[in-house]
Amino acid sequence: MIGRSFLVAAACLTLVVPAAGAQRRAPHCTPPDTTGEWYRKQREWLSDVKHDWSDEALRNSLVSAADLMATPLAAQTGVQREDSTIATTDTAVLGRLRTLAATRGSTWPTRSVVGAAGVRAVWILVQRDTALQRTALHRMMESGPDEALAADVAVLEDRVRLQSGRKQVYGSQLRTVNGRLVPAPIEDSAHVDMRRDAAGLPPLRSALCVLR
């Protein structure tokens, strides 16, 4: 059973916010602009229509394990609860990712291997395993912007940094303080929106509107 809270609050954070939810938002809270460049770029990257992939079987097992079968890939707004996690019964696919991570020179499931849906599935699945997250982050950074979505790299890096006791750099990891969701400590917070823009993420303030 997939952890619904994770799916809703973190990974494939949908931008189709129900109207009722919008009414509950605090005043002056403007959600991310879905006509912006960040959104267009992500949608383009996440579309599997124009790209091919080489390992259909692995893609299918990843997409199935991450429960991405039914829903189209949503754009990444770059905020999630730092304690969000996912439960999956498919330990075989996680085992395969662990083996790939541990094998030097192995072909990591990037976009040309498993397509955008497969890459997003990897991103979701690795979040339940700290060691796997580190390797996935390293492999995603190495593979470059055509193979890994910069927005996913950014959120995963924040997660890894917080786990190692460092501050996050994109403001993507939120924690509850006095009943309110706030970003965990950010390094060089003055440039956080510039970094988010470079990673194809909307400004932090607007992204927070979606979760608050």
Add this chain to the structure above:
Amino acid sequence: MSLLRLFGLCLLMAPLAGAAAQTSIRVDLSREKVNAEPTRFLPMVGSWVVASEGGKKVVLVDGRAWKKGQPAGGLADNARAIYGARHEEFIDNVKAFAYFPIAVAKDVDHFENGEISVRFQMIGGTLDRCAGIMFNLKPNGDYLTVRFNGTEDNLVLWTFNNGKRSFVKRGAENVPLELGSWHEIKIAVHGTQLDGYLDGKHLLDYTLKEPVTGKVGLWSKTDSMSEFADFTVTPSAQ
């Protein structure tokens, strides 16, 4: 020997002692235009602009505009400015390593021995957060670089030959640096001996295959966003 004569002798010998350490060249950015390409550093690869940081002018490499295999817009003119008739060979090789933004210090004609230092701060970059000193730049585009990478927390010496990058040596220890804070990389070259420092700490020593001789400048990688200031070259006899 009287004290007076000894003092006089010391005065006479002072210039000789100073001959080994020649005058420093510090690249002056004060007359540069903010938001324009720097004129004291000639961009060959990547997007380089002058920025204002706390009222001081700095050079910013802006990786947001980075695209694989894309040299700087003014590559041909800048290559011609520093290598004249040999610029076409330089351009061919630069295009091969257009993955790595570089900008050549215009005021430093040639560097063989001495020290080069630069202050830098990393601001962003999703794939990389790098800042480095490029040296030994040849007319064919080959060069060496000592760089810090904020995604790996290390200082590393790399070579670039015929457009191919090769790892040479990693610094003795990893040093995590905070984004948005200023730090200093320094290299010291004496013959074939190369030493690298981060914030004054000696992290790297290596014996090069041959002595250094070539142009110098700033180095970055892919989508890094880093600022540079106080690029200083202090030549020495050896």
